[in-house]
Amino acid sequence: MLQSFRHSMTWVHTWFGLALGFVLMVCFFFGSLSVYDREIDRWAIPASRFEPQPMPSFDRMLEPAFRRIQLTKEAREEAQTRNEEPLPDTLPLHEWGAYTTHRDPVLSMWSGFELTRPKDPDNDHVYGVMTLDPRTGQELSEDKLKIGSQFFYPMHYELHIHWLGLGYWIVGLAALIMLVALVSGVVMHRKVFREFFTFRPKKQTQRSALDLHNLTGVVALPFHFMFALSGLIVFAGIYFPVGETMMKPLAKAHQKLEASRTGLPEEAAGIPAPLASVDAMVAEAQRRWAARGMAGEVGFLGIHHVGDANATVSVYRAGTDRVTLTGEGIHFKGPTGEVIREDDPKTAAAGINDFVTGLHLQHFRHWLLRVLYFVGGISGCVCIATGFIFFVGKRKRQHAATGSQGARIVDALAVTTVTGMLIATATMLVGNRLLPEDLPLRGVWEERIFWSAWGLAMAHAFWRTAAVAQARIAPAWREQCWAVAGLAGLAAVLNWVTTGDHLFKTIADGYWPVAGVDLVLLASAALAIVAARKLRLREQAGAPAAKEDAPAPLETAHA
Amino acid sequence: MSTHSLSTLHVVSRVAASLLGGYVFVWGFVTLGIALLMSAGMPYDEATTTLYLLAFILFLVMFCWAFAAASLVRVWAVLGGGGLLMTGLAWLLIPRLL
Amino acid sequence: MPDALLLAAALLCGIAGMGWLALAMDVHWRQLRSGTPARKIIVTLRVLGSTALAASLALCLTVDHVSMASLVWVMTLAASALIIAFTLSTRPVWLAPLLVWLPART
Known part of the structure; x- marks a missing residue:
């Protein structure tokens, strides 16, 4: 399309990555949480905390x-x-x-x-x-x-959008774009091997954001690629429903044949x-x-x-x-x-299919691989978040000069899908511990809390990113980091208060499902505090002359 | 990277070709592939699984090609035209497989 | 829990291997030593790095079935590379033990 293959791929990476990046962020984050869906279930339903x-x-x-x-x-x-x-x-x-x-x-x-x-x-x-x-x-x-298993898990493959099964299709498109972004990213990246281990946090924000984007993208590339691809293959029957449409007679005939062959x-x-x-x-x-x-x-x-x-x-x-x-x-x-x-x-094709599917669905027993999957998923979140930050940082000064709102809108949406999503998640867990135990439709209320918190975070993000239009760092990032820290910490404390299962007890008992969720909540809170303080420094340094570029709430994506 | 030389219409058409054209092409490939494998004696479910394993890799390649290719007409011709052609051939083969 | 120990060893080998491969690159070598490494040192570092990564795979294979082990190994490599990158960016001296057999010249 453009003058060279590399230019065309850069265009594709930038614009498709931006458009679907917000969805990918949701898929990667809730996909990572789904690795521990059963453990989150235990945390959320204290009556089920047993072996x-x-x-x-x-x-x-x-x-x-x-x-x-x-x-x-x-x-x-x-x-x-x-x-x-x-x-x-x-x-x-x-x-x-x-x-x-x-x-x-x-x-x-x-x-x-x-x-x-x-x-x-x-x-x-x-x-x-x-x-x-x-x-x-x-x-x-x-x-x-x-x-975990009824809300976060479906979120990562259908976004809880049920109308016409649209959620599946949006996620499917995002997964295809993830594959495209990985291929085009490698084409764009001139120094895949020379900068393999490169991360320069002390450099200008633009530079360190790009470093982190490349690092998390390249190092975990096989993971990202296999998960996007296997996710698509798991739902191939939805995306290419040949058996329900064009080939329905063949599918029916096959079913009949199988029934008589197998005797079922x-x-x-x-x-x-x-x-x-x-x-x-x-x-x-x-x-x-x-x-x-x-x-x-x-x-x-x-x-x-x-x-x-x-x-x-x-x-x-x-x-x-x-x-x-x-x-x-x-x-x-x-x-x-x-x-x-x-x-x-199994036939050869079924064998490969079951391997690819098994790799994604992870029914196997392997605690280390689960940890590594979680880390891989979160590194995907960091990769996407830093992509947004780089995009905004690269354009905000030019947009400020021309009066364009583009960078500001992207920054607001990035805040919504990075810290806003964390706020929604943590608020839901807080709500889970505060709602009366025997409230009718308790789960429905928890979902309402989740969406309301996300909506509020989005409103806040659009309100508090006005600074981007003047080429400064949006205070929304810092303020939402504080909210994440407060809410995540509060969720862990409330678990202690309402169930008595505090960390000393769960760790001493070796009850890792609940201890693990609490530990991740506290670690997220700590990272959010670190990020908020760093953002404050960068905002102050960049305030008068707009010297510094985009914010660096990279750590928050770890939460 | 400049897209100023490209009209909005060109970009919209290119994006539509990559997604819709790509989808039609992969649909054609999957249905024709299943029909051909079945003609060669493979059972329906195995043929479907085989094509599903290949479908998204093919989509990825065709999607990238839709942007790499110089001529937009050729992109539409190959993706849309090729996809319809393959779907049509598969359609003709289906009754013979029952 | 010998399995946990073997997997920990696999991760350590992965980290060491990635560390040696990183130090074979000029830019990271200079984070610990001055100048550029001699050709012979680069080759040695790369051999050490590759050997450690291979050892990591071997350790994974002793614990799990081959399909599982290869998956664990690929993920271990990614995690190791991340750990090395973050160590190099914040506390490069922590990698000094990897070069302990090469006394600093000055």
Whole structure:
């Protein structure tokens, strides 16, 4: 497009990076938090602060629990819109599922029901959910939001924008642009190897921001590339839905063929039949895994066509010491308990796909790799944040001279997505500790707190970045750093006050899920204070002559 | 880096070509690729997985090329035209695979 | 917890390796010593660095399955490079032990 390949790539890097950088910031930050989603859940739901539990007995505990699962009012109303006739009080059962991991003390269960006269025959199910304490068989209130796995985790792949599935598409576009930014960044960067270890914090802000941008981008490049790519591959079926559109006949034919080949019936027989002992099937599955030299715990238990003669029970392994997904599913006839089949050995393509997916979803057990993933994700945040700072710093003097508001708007949006996002996150955790325990729809209130705090931070960012239009450092950065420090510290203190689980206790007990969240909160607060003080110095130094360039709240991105 | 020589229309068209044209091209590649692999005897799910693994790398390359190429007409012709052509061929192949 | 120790050793090897590779570059060499390093020293530093990184991989492989180990190693290298870059920018003297076998001339 421009005079040279390098110029064209620079243009692409700058403008696409700017446009999608704000989304990428959200993806990288909440993606990093998702590495520890289960731990954040423990912090947010004190009643679930106990050791991870294995899959409990189906016959004694799970079956009665499954039968208690009801549709929520919202789910029933939503399902009604998809049904031709008024839904009866009790819907026919279709499937049950129970899922746990080596980091989950509580069990996620769901029950799928069939619509009686669906408008769309391919969209004829509705689900009820339950969270179970496997020690007692009692359910936990669904009003308590699992902030890590139900809020931060979906945020990083769909932004909680549900309309037309738009959130997925925005994130998908951002991930593609991340790949583009990495390639174009390497093309632009003249000294990838010569400046591999270079970071000069004492130089002019522009220079040190660019150093940090290059450092965090280049050093963790394989991580950034693989995560953006594998994220896209995980949702490839959403981005290129060939099986639901153009190739639907082929997909359907394949499904039919698979059902007859594997002996796993697609449809219910319509003849009621009781289930044999599922515990015996689980024991048989574990015996078969052990015989293959891959003993393991059960991660996922699924029952199809519940109560029907065609019922099947599928038992899958939990994550292990392998990167790749290792379900190794074994399938049983529900009414008799005889083995129908074991999953086929993976084809080459499926093997690669499961590795790439497993690498991203990280069901495996490896504490060090989890830490390194977190660090990698945060380095991505630093890379994006410093990109904004460089962009603003490079243009603000020229914009100040011409009266353009461009640099100011970008700076305000950068404040919103860097420190503002941290404020929203920390405020949500504070709210989680302050809201009454038995407040109805407690989780909804927590989400409202999150979005309101982010909105306020954005308003503040636009108000307090006026200085950028005069080519100075916006006070918004410093002020929001103080807010982050206060809120993050407060969240850790409130955890102590409301639950008694202070750091000395959790560390002494070796209870790392809660200790870790508290430690990260306190470290974030400390970094935010350091950043705020440095910003004050730079603001003072740059105040009269506008000598210094953009702010350097680089550390805050670590929070 | 100067874009003053480029009209707004050119930039908009270039961006549209990179995203929409790129998407159509990859769609065509994926559907035709699945159809061809299935013609060669590969089952549907394996063919789909294989193409999904390649799709985004191809998108990345075509996206960058959309900005690197000198002629905007050629970009639209290859991405949009090529994508439609591949999709059409895949369309013709599908009934033979059932 | 021998696994934790082996992984810690892998990380240390990664840091040392990245440190030696960095010190083989003029600009970082001058953060600890004066002048430019002799050709022979550069080669030695690079060999040391590469060996340490290879040792890091070997240590990762003793702990985990090969697919997991390679992932841990790649991530360890990234973390090591970050640690070295930040050390060079704030406390370069902390890397002096890496050059202990080369007495400073002045």
